[in-house]
Amino acid sequence: MSLSDGYGRPMTAALACDGLVKTFGAVRALDRVTVSVAAPATGLLGANGAGKSTLMKVALGLLTPDEGEVRVLGLTDRTQIRARVGYMPEHSCLPTDMSAQDLCIHLARLRGLPRRDALRRASEVLFAVGLEEERHRLIDTYSLGMRQRAKLAQALVHGPDLVVLDEPTSGLDPAGRTEMLEILRHLSRDLGIQVLLSSHVLEDIERTCDEVVVLASGRVSAQQAVSARVSTGPVTLQVTGDAAAFAGLLQEHGITAQLVAGRILLPSAGPRELAAVRDLAASSGTGLSSMVDAANALEDAVVGAMA
Numbered sequence: 001m002s003l004s005d006g007y008g009r010p011m012t013a014a015l016a017c018d019g020l021v022k023t024f025g026a027v028r029a030l031d032r033v034t035v036s037v038a039a040p041a042t043g044l045l046g047a048n049g050a051g052k053s054t055l056m057k058v059a060l061g062l063l064t065p066d067e068g069e070v071r072v073l074g075l076t077d078r079t080q081i082r083a084r085v086g087y088m089p090e091h092s093c094l095p096t097d098m099s100a101q102d103l104c105i106h107l108a109r110l111r112g113l114p115r116r117d118a119l120r121r122a123s124e125v126l127f128a129v130g131l132e133e134e135r136h137r138l139i140d141t142y143s144l145g146m147r148q149r150a151k152l153a154q155a156l157v158h159g160p161d162l163v164v165l166d167e168p169t170s171g172l173d174p175a176g177r178t179e180m181l182e183i184l185r186h187l188s189r190d191l192g193i194q195v196l197l198s199s200h201v202l203e204d205i206e207r208t209c210d211e212v213v214v215l216a217s218g219r220v221s222a223q224q225a226v227s228a229r230v231s232t233g234p235v236t237l238q239v240t241g242d243a244a245a246f247a248g249l250l251q252e253h254g255i256t257a258q259l260v261a262g263r264i265l266l267p268s269a270g271p272r273e274l275a276a277v278r279d280l281a282a283s284s285g286t287g288l289s290s291m292v293d294a295a296n297a298l299e300d301a302v303v304g305a306m307a
Helices: 052-059 078-084 100-110 115-128 144-156 174-190 202-208 243-252 271-284 298-306
Strands: 002-004 010-012 015-024 027-037 041-045 067-072 085-088 162-166 194-199 211-216 219-225 235-240 258-260 263-266 287-293
Touching (some): 015 052, 027 052, 027 067, 027 211, 027 219, 041 052, 041 174, 041 202, 052 067, 052 194, 100 115, 100 144, 144 162, 174 194, 174 202, 243 258, 243 263, 243 271
Parallel strands (some): 041 194, 041 211, 085 162, 162 194
Antiparallel strands (some): 002 010, 015 027, 015 067, 211 219, 235 263, 235 287, 258 263
16 A cells, blocks of 8 residues: 655555464464554554564564464565565674674675675765764674664665664663654654654654554554644643642743642643743752643553553
């Protein structure tokens, strides 16, 4: 099925599954999964053990389903699929006695690229993931964040149409996680590479994906768009300390605030108001436990689907 991705580029369904079943002994990891995803970037969300990694491995031909059919980019032949798909596994898999550049060149050659093209592609992808200056160092000397970037580079070196990423931010510190998410969004938004991303963190999906598929106990329990929307309210605040006093402080600074069941409701809260709330909380020593946009139902829908 061909679609448009919203940027005028034709898209093919990255993944189409019909009645997939995969069991490991008494555990049914995939329980008649039927789903089709064709957005520029799609997130697979679920708790550990929900079936995300199993679904990805079945799609890549690394596991054979017990029942059902799967198509990747409209293809069923494993050789054709692997030629057009890049894979970044969650587990540590890099040969530590090689440099990132040598690894990428080697894998590009295995994909059929001539040496000159392999060298050029390796340089391009290592620059894109922020490893240009470190490309000659042995992977054994890399930090965890650098190894994650190297795993992403090897998944991109052959110029895939689809990249499959299993927990790409796992183990990263906040700065490294932010940088990785920015790179991933760049892939689908600017480079036209479809992304299928597995995560158990909703925020990662919201920041990188256009659609989310929620898995629970091996089944698809929800599928919906991830809408990028500027908050206008209402917003509910939960604070540590005296909620009534903080609501009064907000009122003094021109922000309409109501105290409801121990929480503060802001009927209208755009970016300026939210920035003022954060500043006032910091200056008054008030802790913000949560700040929830009541108009955004994605989190509620996902939590309900995973329950």
